[in-house]
Amino acid sequence: xxxxxxxxxxxxxxxxxxxxVVSEMVTSDVRLWNTRKSRLRLEHSGEPEPxxxxxxGGDPEMxxxxxxxxxxxxxxxxxxxxxxxxxxxxNKAAGSALxxxxxxxxxxxxxxxxxxxxxxTLKIRTGWSPDQRNGVTIARIAEDCGIQALxxxxxxxxxxxxxxxxxxxxxxxCSALSIPVIANGDITSPxxxxxxxxxxxxxxxxxxxxxxxxxxxxxxxxxxxxxxxxLPSPSLETICNILLDHLQELHSFYGDVMGxxxxxxxVGWYLQTTDGATAFRKQFNQLETPAAQIxxxxxxxxxxxxxxxxxx
Numbered sequence: 001x002x003x004x005x006x007x008x009x010x011x012x013x014x015x016x017x018x019x020x021v022v023s024e025m026v027t028s029d030v031r032l033w034n035t036r037k038s039r040l041r042l043e044h045s046g047e048p049e050p051x052x053x054x055x056x057g058g059d060p061e062m063x064x065x066x067x068x069x070x071x072x073x074x075x076x077x078x079x080x081x082x083x084x085x086x087x088x089x090x091n092k093a094a095g096s097a098l099x100x101x102x103x104x105x106x107x108x109x110x111x112x113x114x115x116x117x118x119x120x121t122l123k124i125r126t127g128w129s130p131d132q133r134n135g136v137t138i139a140r141i142a143e144d145c146g147i148q149a150l151x152x153x154x155x156x157x158x159x160x161x162x163x164x165x166x167x168x169x170x171x172x173x174c175s176a177l178s179i180p181v182i183a184n185g186d187i188t189s190p191x192x193x194x195x196x197x198x199x200x201x202x203x204x205x206x207x208x209x210x211x212x213x214x215x216x217x218x219x220x221x222x223x224x225x226x227x228x229x230x231l232p233s234p235s236l237e238t239i240c241n242i243l244l245d246h247l248q249e250l251h252s253f254y255g256d257v258m259g260x261x262x263x264x265x266x267v268g269w270y271l272q273t274t275d276g277a278t279a280f281r282k283q284f285n286q287l288e289t290p291a292a293q294i295x296x297x298x299x300x301x302x303x304x305x306x307x308x309x310x311x312x
Contacts, residue, residue, distance in 0.1 A: 001208050007043060008249035009266075011079040012242070013211060014048055017218035019204065021052065022079050028057025039255070044074050050104035052077035052121070058098060060111035060296050071116045079121045082138070099138055100128050110202060117178035119148040123184075124249025126169040127156045139173045139181075147179065154185035161209075167199050182206045189217075190224030197225075215242065240301035243270050244294060251290040260293050268298070276303070276310035
């Protein structure tokens with residue numbers, strides 16, 4: 001979710017009912033924090049509490065230093081990424097690549113937990129590959145090292161995001177630990193969230209890709225879990241207002257040049273199932289100013305609400 005879960009998106013998800021949000025993954029190499037991208041990822045002013053910051057790396061001392069620095073800058077939870085399957089992360093012996101080296105995992109977790117006096121959490125996968133599912137072993141190491149909560153994605157690193165997530169390994173991990181476990185992977189609907197919670201015994205579910213363009217999924221899940229009934233789907237007017245607020249936050253956070261560029265992918269996610277979206281997106285992606293984007297969205301949704309066909 002790097003490049004997606006920036007501050008505007010995190011704040012929106014909290015408003016839409018998420019119980020906890022986690023920052024974009026930040027490198028543990030503090031020498032690289034002076035780039036514009038890193039500075040924005042490290043910006044947490046005005047964020048609701050608790051502020052959870054995710055770090056990634058493969059060197060215990062560097063990870064410890066990154067944790068200390070983030071705590072000094074206002075992080076209230078440090079989250080360690082050992083779940084990202086991306087090659088650019090795994091090729092640097094970080095993310096889910098670390099699950100191949102259980103001794104190094106222990107060294108990293110011990111160093112980070114010892115470096116800060118705030119809770120440290122961990123995100124893993126079920127293993128490196130289907131024939132190397134060592135998620136339970138890693139989970140036990142994590143608990144022994146003082147990790148306060150564990151999120152588990154129901155795929156191995158080699159599976160990337162292909163196929164379907166499996167939850168049997170997550171259930172084994174839940175049975176083996178006394179700390180909270182958060183189940184992740186293919187949580188795309190309220191009923192799927194309940195099925196996964198019932199199957200695994202996890203204390204919570206984590207939603208990633210399913211929230212792209214549909215941040216109200218958190219409200220839907222929370223309502224279903226509490227009442228066993230479905231919330232009505234948001235109206236076009238409601239979706240339009242959510243999207244406009246999101247765009248304005250992106251423009252404010254990134255500025256008048258980068259803001260509109262980053263907004264394009266979010267708009268694409270919001271409009272995946274709306275009428276005339278392909279033609280509109282082609283036009284929208286040519287708009288380069290905040291004002292033009294806001295006006296374009298208003299015009300498009302006016303057509304949708306009035307039942308008119310959008311002509312590019």
